[in-house]
Amino acid sequence: MSHVVILGGGICGLAAGMQLAGGGRQVTVLEAQHFLGGLATTLRGRTGAGFDFGPHAYHARNQRVLDMFKAIAHDGFPARPKNVRIKFRGRYYKYPLEAVDIARSMDPLLAARAFLDYLSEVVRRKVFPRKLVSAEDWVTQAMGRTLYGLFFGPYTQKVWGIPPSRLAASFAQHRIPHISLWKVIQTSLRKGHAKISGTEHRYAPLVIELFYPPKGAGLISDRMAERIRAKGGRVETGALVTGVEMRDGRAVAVRFRRVPRTDDGGQLCLMATGVEGNVDPYTVNGRPGPEERIECDELVNTIPLPHFMKLLGEAVSPEARGAADLLRFRALSIVGLRVKRPNALPAQSIYFQDKTFNRLSETRNYGGSELCAPDETVLLCDITCDVGDAVWTADPGDIGRRCARELEEEGFLKADEVAECVVLRTTFGYPVYVVGYEQAIDTLMRELMRLENVVTGGRQGLYKYVDMDIASEMGLSMADHLLSGSTKQEAIATIPYEDRVFA
Numbered sequence: 001m002s003h004v005v006i007l008g009g010g011i012c013g014l015a016a017g018m019q020l021a022g023g024g025r026q027v028t029v030l031e032a033q034h035f036l037g038g039l040a041t042t043l044r045g046r047t048g049a050g051f052d053f054g055p056h057a058y059h060a061r062n063q064r065v066l067d068m069f070k071a072i073a074h075d076g077f078p079a080r081p082k083n084v085r086i087k088f089r090g091r092y093y094k095y096p097l098e099a100v101d102i103a104r105s106m107d108p109l110l111a112a113r114a115f116l117d118y119l120s121e122v123v124r125r126k127v128f129p130r131k132l133v134s135a136e137d138w139v140t141q142a143m144g145r146t147l148y149g150l151f152f153g154p155y156t157q158k159v160w161g162i163p164p165s166r167l168a169a170s171f172a173q174h175r176i177p178h179i180s181l182w183k184v185i186q187t188s189l190r191k192g193h194a195k196i197s198g199t200e201h202r203y204a205p206l207v208i209e210l211f212y213p214p215k216g217a218g219l220i221s222d223r224m225a226e227r228i229r230a231k232g233g234r235v236e237t238g239a240l241v242t243g244v245e246m247r248d249g250r251a252v253a254v255r256f257r258r259v260p261r262t263d264d265g266g267q268l269c270l271m272a273t274g275v276e277g278n279v280d281p282y283t284v285n286g287r288p289g290p291e292e293r294i295e296c297d298e299l300v301n302t303i304p305l306p307h308f309m310k311l312l313g314e315a316v317s318p319e320a321r322g323a324a325d326l327l328r329f330r331a332l333s334i335v336g337l338r339v340k341r342p343n344a345l346p347a348q349s350i351y352f353q354d355k356t357f358n359r360l361s362e363t364r365n366y367g368g369s370e371l372c373a374p375d376e377t378v379l380l381c382d383i384t385c386d387v388g389d390a391v392w393t394a395d396p397g398d399i400g401r402r403c404a405r406e407l408e409e410e411g412f413l414k415a416d417e418v419a420e421c422v423v424l425r426t427t428f429g430y431p432v433y434v435v436g437y438e439q440a441i442d443t444l445m446r447e448l449m450r451l452e453n454v455v456t457g458g459r460q461g462l463y464k465y466v467d468m469d470i471a472s473e474m475g476l477s478m479a480d481h482l483l484s485g486s487t488k489q490e491a492i493a494t495i496p497y498e499d500r501v502f503a
């Protein structure tokens, strides 16, 4: 029987494994952490309360994927209407921010300035059209410099840690709602009139309903693993992949090490690939454990693309290795608070510009009713950071208390109601779409297309800012391809880049 080794036990790798095991393949999943689900996990604190990597609510544009989630969480998967807010210039608005909200927050003088800026951009676009290279170019030409400076510039810098001038234009095009200045002005002149409804930007899923298992998001991944094991597959945790052996352009074996857990007191995990260079949570007393080797007929990768290229070593061209070096991730620390009150927030999540955290969420409001005792609630604070900076190295208690103080200022709780502070960390929270990253990705995709028995997919494996539904769809597609016996070229040659599900 053909043996498929899957690198990474996040939701993408597990979806692939489940499908392949169901299709009669011998499957081995290798996951570095002591738990499964990757970013889509739920980890337990001191009293057994569940903490997600930021709240992970399920939704899907693809019916096959939604049906799969529903079948897996058959004993409880309630849907709730989406209720997400943003605090902007002192007031709460529906998220994402709409034209009407920005207009409401402006006095007429500021609105006039924004409008003049916008008009000058419209004229400039017509008279001197220019190539849009960065997110800053894209936002200023779409909305004018005033709006850019008011919100998008500072917020983007905070979340991504680099100025929007270094982020690719395609990032803004895909992730930032398009705001019509005409609407802003109309609304500002019609204060008090009926709200002009805005739309979510065209690339974002129009999510109005979110599903969440009462015991936590990680339930789906755990059950996927159970299904793989039930079909005779192996799912190994604490197995850090350290190398891929290639012969004549084919993957023939994978090397891995048994590694210790990365939880440590209030730190519930530290996810890393082991080849970052500047962080290694896997060595015991500074010494790595012995390497093991496992042969494979086919290889499915879901670990971060640039790190996977390192594991391929000399089997890939220097050009591809150079391209991989251009890709970088923004690290993420999730601060989790167990709070002695049954409910704290008026929404599922709230975005902030002026707090330590970018987003604050209450999992109970997504449907996580069994995550903690009924008289308690769990709050999650998402903080983007860089490996080694003050947030990354902060003691869980210290950073938890800092977040609690900010929450008290906001009126959501009293700091002394916080019963537990935990931190979940990952070096690969978000792929950063830096200017020029598309060319690097093209180089890597060309290189990987040559490797017929190797497929890569998922949020990390394709370096794509996608949600669990797409990551799962990528896993299923990789499995479908391997089960079909078609060539990679046949399977994906017709898929346009934007919809690429694996390479």
Ligand SMILES: Cc1cc2nc3c(=O)[nH]c(=O)nc-3n(C[C@H](O)[C@H](O)[C@H](O)COP(=O)(O)OP(=O)(O)OC[C@H]3O[C@@H](n4cnc5c(N)ncnc54)[C@H](O)[C@@H]3O)c2cc1C
Pocket: 007, 008, 009, 010, 011, 012, 013, 030, 031, 032, 033, 036, 037, 038, 039, 040, 053, 054, 055, 056, 057, 058, 059, 239, 240, 241, 242, 271, 272, 273, 274, 302, 303, 304, 332, 382, 429, 430, 457, 458, 459, 460, 461, 466, 467, 468, 469, 471
């Ligand atoms: C803060 C935040 C909130 C989110 N909220 C939502 C949401 O509400 N809804 C939604 O649909 N999506 C959400 N997402 C997106 C979602 O988390 C991802 O799309 C999805 O979990 C990606 O799954 P994956 O398997 O592709 O990657 P991952 O979950 O990152 O899995 C990759 C796995 O590879 C393992 N690995 C890495 N290196 C090695 C190695 N050398 N050896 C062995 N294993 C290795 C990692 O430990 C990890 O388990 C959110 C993401 C973030 C960051």
